[in-house]
Amino acid sequence: MDVQVKFLGAAKSVTGSRYLVELDGFTFLFDCGLFQGLKELRLRNWDEFPLDPAVIDAVVISHAHIDHTGYLPRLVKNGFKGPIYCTPPTADLMEIMLLDSAKLQQEEASYAKKKGYSKHENPLALYSEDDARMVFGMFKTIGYDRPFNIHERVEIIYRDAGHLLGSAITEVNLKGDSQRKKIVFSGDIGRYQQDLLHAPAPIEHADVLFIESTYGTKDNPFKDPEDDLTRIVNQTFERGGVLVIPAFAVGRTQSLLYYFRKLMLEDRIPDVPVYVDSPMAISATYLFYKHPSFHKVHTTSEDLARAMETNMLVFVKSPEHSKSLNALKSKAIIISSSGMMTGGRILHHMFNRLPNKQDTFLVAGYQAEGTRGRKLLDKEPTIRLFGEDVKVNCSVEFMSSISGHADRGELFKWMGNFKDKPKITFCVHGEGEDQEKYAQAIRDTYKWNVMVPEYLESVQLFSGI
Ligand SMILES: [Zn+2]
Numbered sequence: 052m053d054v055q056v057k058f059l060g061a062a063k064s065v066t067g068s069r070y071l072v073e074l075d076g077f078t079f080l081f082d083c084g085l086f087q088g089l090k091e092l093r094l095r096n097w098d099e100f101p102l103d104p105a106v107i108d109a110v111v112i113s114h115a116h117i118d119h120t121g122y123l124p125r126l127v128k129n130g131f132k133g134p135i136y137c138t139p140p141t142a143d144l145m146e147i148m149l150l151d152s153a154k155l156q157q158e159e160a161s162y163a164k165k166k167g168y169s170k171h172e173n174p175l176a177l178y179s180e181d182d183a184r185m186v187f188g189m190f191k192t193i194g195y196d197r198p199f200n201i202h203e204r205v206e207i208i209y210r211d212a213g214h215l216l217g218s219a220i221t222e223v224n225l226k227g228d229s230q231r232k233k234i235v236f237s238g239d240i241g242r243y244q245q246d247l248l249h250a251p252a253p254i255e256h257a258d259v260l261f262i263e264s265t266y267g268t269k270d271n272p273f274k275d276p277e278d279d280l281t282r283i284v285n286q287t288f289e290r291g292g293v294l295v296i297p298a299f300a301v302g303r304t305q306s307l308l309y310y311f312r313k314l315m316l317e318d319r320i321p322d323v324p325v326y327v328d329s330p331m332a333i334s335a336t337y338l339f340y341k342h343p344s345f346h347k348v349h350t351t352s353e354d355l356a357r358a359m360e361t362n363m364l365v366f367v368k369s370p371e372h373s374k375s376l377n378a379l380k381s382k383a384i385i386i387s388s389s390g391m392m393t394g395g396r397i398l399h400h401m402f403n404r405l406p407n408k409q410d411t412f413l414v415a416g417y418q419a420e421g422t423r424g425r426k427l428l429d430k431e432p433t434i435r436l437f438g439e440d441v442k443v444n445c446s447v448e449f450m451s452s453i454s455g456h457a458d459r460g461e462l463f464k465w466m467g468n469f470k471d472k473p474k475i476t477f478c479v480h481g482e483g484e485d486q487e488k489y490a491q492a493i494r495d496t497y498k499w500n501v502m503v504p505e506y507l508e509s510v511q512l513f514s515g516i
Contacts, residue, residue, distance in 0.1 A: 052204070052227040054513040058504045059101060060084055061480045064092055065265060065419050066118040068480060071102070072234070072512075074225065077202045079109040081221070081236055081261075083135075085121025085152065085177075087393060089421035096122065096177055101507065105130035109201050112137040113238030114218035115144035115301070121152050123186045124178040133189030136201060138209055140217025140342040142190040144301055147334045149183040151300075155394035162437070195219070195252075195345075210252035213241030214455050215302050216338060217345055220252060227516030234259045234512070235473075239480070240457040240465055244273045246309050247302075247339070247346050251457065253468035259512050260473040262466065264481025265417060267489030271451045271458035277319070279450050280310055283413055284320045284384065287446070291381045292409030297397045297424065299390035299455070300332035303416055305339060306453045307386055308364065309348075315363070326376055328367040328387040328396050370396075377403045390416050392423035402436045404445060411446040416454055420482060459489075463496060475512070476501045 054074045060067030067086035072079050086092040104126045112135060113119055123135065123145075137145065156176040193199045198208050204226045209219035218241065223234040235257035243250045287294045298304045304327060314320045327333060339346060367373050373396050376385055387397040401423070404410040418424035423434050427447055433440040457465065476499050478490045490501040504510065 052225075052513070052516050053511065054225060054232070054516070055509055055511045057101070057509045058479070058506060060086065060095070060506065061118070062504045062506045062508065063481070063483070063486055064088075064506070065417075065480055065482055066092060067095060067122075068113075068119045069122065070236070070261065070479075071107075072223075074204065077205060078107050079111055079201065079205070080107050080126075081111050082113055082119045082238075083110050083122045083126055084116075084118040087118055087121075087391070087422070088419035088425075092421070096125070100126065100129060103130060105132065107131055109133075110135045111201065111207060111221060111223075112141055112145070113221055113236060114212065114215045115141045115148050116215060116239070117148055117152050119238070120145055120149065124149060124153060124182040127185050127189070128178055128182045134191045134201075135186065135189045136191050136193060136199070136207065138194060138217040138219055138345070139192040140338055140345050141219070142192050143338050143341065144215075144217060144335065145190070146187055147331050148301070149186060150180055151331045151395075153178055153180040153183040155389070159394060198224075210254065211249050211345075212238050213245065213248045213251040214239040215241075216248070216335075216342065220254060222254065222257075225513070225516070227513065230516040232258045232513055232516055234261070236261045237263050237465075239263050239265065239455070240462060241455055242273065242457055243461055243464065245347075246306055247348055249347055251465055253465070255468055255470045257469065257473045260469075260476040261479050262462070262476055262493075264462075264478045264486055264489045265456045266454075266458045267462055267478070267481055268485045268492070269459055271454060272460070274452045276310060276450060276452040277314060279452065281314055281319045283411060283448050283450070284314070287409075287411040288321065288323075288382055290409040292407065292411055292445075293379050293381060293404065294384045294411050294413060295397075295400050295404055296384065296386045296413045296415055297390055297392050298332070298386050298388060298415060300329045300388040301335040301338075302455050303390060303453060304329070304332040304386050304388070305336055307415070308336070310453075311384065321382065322363055323382045323384060324363045324365050325384045325386065326365045326367050328373050328376060328385055328400075330368060332386065332388060333366045333368070374399065376400070381409070390424070391418055392427070398436055401434065402441055405434060405441050405443045406445070408444045411448060413448045413450060415450050417456060463492075466493065466497060469497075472497065472499050474500065477510075478503045
């Protein structure tokens with residue numbers, strides 16, 4: 052049996068995770084992500100898929116983030132018939148996140164049309180909410196540590212990746228004619244010290260390893276985020292401003308709620324309203340209650356509620372309520388998505404508050420090239436919103452300590468669990484020159500055979516096994 056892989060994304064880019072694995076008589080796609088960030092990347096979402104989606108037998112999903120799942124509705128629209136394998140929380144999260152993704156794209160298309168700032172006469176959305184709903188019936192869920200055959204020759208086992216609720220490292224065991232081989236997809240790896248999620252599970256053996264590189268060259272040592280949050284909240288209120296936190300609705304928002312409650316109880320910050328202005332974040336918070344065995348705060352749902360809910364917590368459901376937050380002058384915290392400021396309600400908060408000297412934007416996670424979040428961090432004087440250049444006068448803070456991503460040291464720690472060298476290791480899910488530096492560092496540290504694949508490159512993984 053021969054096995055090959057084709058890199059359909061997240062090869063020299065952080066977004067668009069999708070790897071096509073082909074063996075005799077069976078083809079599966081590992082992850083099915085959307086390209087985000089730079090326009091040249093986003094345009095790839097519109098390219099014709101390199102093969103007829105109808106010939107793909109299955110999709111295996113590592114976790115629910117859109118850069119790993121956001122292309123699914125398009126794949127289904129173009130003929131893929133399922134199944135889609137994932138963990139139970141990932142299935143629930145995908146329902147929320149794919150609908151949100153569809154909505155954002157529809158909104159952006161209709162806004163571009165209304166304002167006439169698109170080059171296209173009739174800007175289209177990549178897919179609709181109805182397209183997204185078509186995907187949900189195809190989910191087949193598998194818990195952690197349970198071997199499951201997706202084909203007579205292919206068994207998968209999910210291990211806890213500690214990156215997002217339900218996120219997985221995936222072991223793929225292949226039964227060849229004469230040999231057994233193992234491919235490991237790291238997916239996105241989480242941190243070793245966390246408030247809500249477990250540390251990433253160790254893996255000791257792989258013939259072929261796909262290792263993520265998001266923070267492959269950056270150290271982000273664990274630092275208790277409480278001191279930073281206390282300082283930022285208090286400084287903002289002393290200036291008479293509002294603190295706005297663009298946050299990923301799932302994970303980051305729940306961690307922030309956990310810390311704000313703790314800081315209020317300890318009287319380190321005043322009791323002020325914390326507005327969760329994202330319907331998706333509200334639904335995602337509920338999923339922490341629904342899947343107690345997939346995170347650490349699992350004694351009882353009552354404990355979890357107490358751990359995450361400040362007594363000043365306000366869930367903002369309607370768009371009208373969201374817009375009314377523009378009138379707030381001070382002593383309030385607004386958490387809104389999307390985390391990279393590419394869409395969602397955060398945009399109108401940016402439009403209103405970026406020009407305000409007294410307000411603070413706290414950027415609390417990775418920002419891909421080309422996103423508004425990256426521009427804000429790069430201290431660009433204006434940010435383009437709704438077809439206008441909006442001045443940035445507010446304070447901008449960056450806090451990486453509640454990142455969902457392992458840093459350089461933690462990625463090497465995780466790779467250090469391997470008892471023998473993988474035959475080949477692919478560095479994926481990283482940007483630019485950093486990829487090559489990271490690959491060289493792995494070669495230097497572990498003497499592994501490491502490759503940085505190109506977009507659309509095909510590689511033979513095994514022959515005649
Ligand atoms: Zn992720």
